[in-house]
Amino acid sequence: MRYFYFPFLFVATLILQSAAVPAVLPGWFVDGFDLPLIIVLHIAMTRGKIPGMMTGLVIGYLQDAMSGGVIGFNGISKIIAGYVGGYLKEKFFVRSMTHRTASVAGAVFMALLAKIAVLALFAQPRPSLLSAQFFWGFVGNTLLALLIHALLVRFETVFGIRAEEELSLGD
Amino acid sequence: MSSSGSPMRDFLIRHREGLLLVILVISSILIISRQVQDNTGTSYFRRSVMMIAAPFQSGSSAVISGVRSIWGDYLFLFGTRAENTKLRDEVNQLRSEVQELREELYRVGRLEEFSSYRFETGFTGMAAQVIGESPDPWTRTIVVNRGTQEGMKRSLPVVTPDGLVGSVVKTSEHSSIVRLIVDRSSRVPVLVSRSRARAILEGESSGTCQLKYLDRIEDVQQGDIVITSGLAGIYPRGIEVGTITQILTRSHGLYQYAKVLPKAPINRLEDVLIIRTEQSLEEE
Numbered sequence: 001m002r003y004f005y006f007p008f009l010f011v012a013t014l015i016l017q018s019a020a021v022p023a024v025l026p027g028w029f030v031d032g033f034d035l036p037l038i039i040v041l042h043i044a045m046t047r048g049k050i051p052g053m054m055t056g057l058v059i060g061y062l063q064d065a066m067s068g069g070v071i072g073f074n075g076i077s078k079i080i081a082g083y084v085g086g087y088l089k090e091k092f093f094v095r096s097m098t099h100r101t102a103s104v105a106g107a108v109f110m111a112l113l114a115k116i117a118v119l120a121l122f123a124q125p126r127p128s129l130l131s132a133q134f135f136w137g138f139v140g141n142t143l144l145a146l147l148i149h150a151l152l153v154r155f156e157t158v159f160g161i162r163a164e165e166e167l168s169l170g171d
Numbered sequence: 172m173s174s175s176g177s178p179m180r181d182f183l184i185r186h187r188e189g190l191l192l193v194i195l196v197i198s199s200i201l202i203i204s205r206q207v208q209d210n211t212g213t214s215y216f217r218r219s220v221m222m223i224a225a226p227f228q229s230g231s232s233a234v235i236s237g238v239r240s241i242w243g244d245y246l247f248l249f250g251t252r253a254e255n256t257k258l259r260d261e262v263n264q265l266r267s268e269v270q271e272l273r274e275e276l277y278r279v280g281r282l283e284e285f286s287s288y289r290f291e292t293g294f295t296g297m298a299a300q301v302i303g304e305s306p307d308p309w310t311r312t313i314v315v316n317r318g319t320q321e322g323m324k325r326s327l328p329v330v331t332p333d334g335l336v337g338s339v340v341k342t343s344e345h346s347s348i349v350r351l352i353v354d355r356s357s358r359v360p361v362l363v364s365r366s367r368a369r370a371i372l373e374g375e376s377s378g379t380c381q382l383k384y385l386d387r388i389e390d391v392q393q394g395d396i397v398i399t400s401g402l403a404g405i406y407p408r409g410i411e412v413g414t415i416t417q418i419l420t421r422s423h424g425l426y427q428y429a430k431v432l433p434k435a436p437i438n439r440l441e442d443v444l445i446i447r448t449e450q451s452l453e454e455e
Contacts, residue, residue, distance in 0.1 A: 011227070014224070014306050015227055015228065015231045017306040018224075018228060018303045018304055018305065018306040018314070019228055019231040019232050019235055019303050019304070032308050033308055034307075034308050036306065049188040049192075050187075050188055050191060053188075053191060053192060053195060057195055062220060063306045063307055064307070065220035065221065066220060066221065066224055066303075066305070066306050066314075067305035067306055067307035067310045067312055067348075068305065068310065068312040068340050068341050068348030068349075068350060069305075069307060069310045069312070069356075070203055070206045071202060071203070071206060072199040072200070072202045072203035072206070073203065073307075074307055075199045075202075076195075076196055076199040076200070076203075079192065079195045079196060079199065080192070080196065083188070083192045086188070115309070118200070118203070121200075122203060122204075124356070125355030125356050125374075126309070126355070127309065127355075127376065133309075133376065133377065137308065
């Protein structure tokens with residue numbers, strides 16, 4: 001179970017994002033919903049910076065390859081999300097719900113910001129920092145990241161996949 | 172003597188996470204630079220990923236479509252009081268068959284629409300089914316179940332009988348990625364059908380488009396139909412693109428702008444038609 005968990009999680013995430021999410025969620029929400037980002041944050045916040053960055057590398061590049069855009073934009077964004085997520089987890093992601101929410105919000109914000117910065121660097125079309133798409137992407141992904149993280153932690157606890165230093169929802 | 176080795180080694184060990192971040196980010200920027208400067212053809216990496224992902228996307232699309240169909244058609248029946256198990260089973264079976272037939276009828280109807288559209292416009296091409304959407308929320312693309320083996324090429328226009336959908340941007344053996352006209356990277360040379368005013372249509376990602384470089388002295392009105400101008404060589408002239416819903420004129424500048432609502436049902440595409448343009452036929 002432990003060995004197949006991560007490949008399964010990655011594949012399921014990309015398939016869900018590309019097929020199920022547009023079919024189930026309303027269009028205005030799909031525009032900002034980034035399930036792969038949420039999974040990268042979950043790995044970073046339970047396993048640390050290096051697993052977070054490596055997850056970001058793999059999942060971000062696969063996401064780029066499947067979306068038809070330039071390969072690397074999501075790669076960079078997710079690598080940075082993995083690093084920031086791991087860093088915030090080490091520094092702040094402890095007992096209180098407030099710290100946890102702030103950490104996740106910070107990591108989501110940095111990931112979105114990194115993607116916009118790289119898009120700007122290469123003069124590619126991008127949403128404005130003041131756009132509704134950026135705002136809802138930030139708020140929606142933060143809330144869903146907290147929820148999905150809690151669910152995955154429960155799941156990993158039940159099936160014995162948790163990392164030693166991982167924090168449970170009830171802490 | 173220190174037991175931890177050379178200072179360089181200590182430095183590398185102490186900052187390994189930051190160094191890994193820097194290496195990965197720089198590598199990614201180099202990879203992006205190469206594509207942005209030399210964006211021709213489909214990379215081997217992308218083609219491999221698309222080839223592997225296509226059956227999963229196709230399969231999951233079928234499963235999700237089945238689940239949605241069951242959810243929509245039978246959920247409320249579970250709550251009703253059963254009068255007779257046998258009758259209920261028969262009703263369910265009949266409903267299922269009717270649903271399948273309706274779906275089949277709908278599909279045949281759509282193919283007939285495609286066929287008559289091809290006849291009316293004189294376009295040649297092939298129908299394709301949408302099997303996935305972009306996993307990147309900021310990119311508006313779809314995946315269709317036709318690839319190079321079926322004659323797909325880059326830049327072929329994609330339409331429905333309602334209007335323009337986009338163009339093929341990447342191909343693999345049995346699937347292709349289509350960039351929708353609402354994607355931010357999309358640029359389509361267009362004409363306002365009534366006044367013949369020329370402009371460029373850019374995507375806005377939110378499901379609408381914007382007319383840019385529209386001379387401010389040109390006569391445009393809400394409700395005007397926008398069609399392709401055929402100037403860039405990708406889209407044949409005369410394909411309906413959308414309707415002008417709002418005109419934005421500033422007090423200064425050379426141009427006016429307009430919001431355009433696409434004619435094609437961009438957010439609920441199921442089948443599309445890929446047009447073989449004269450240019451693509453000549454290349455063959």
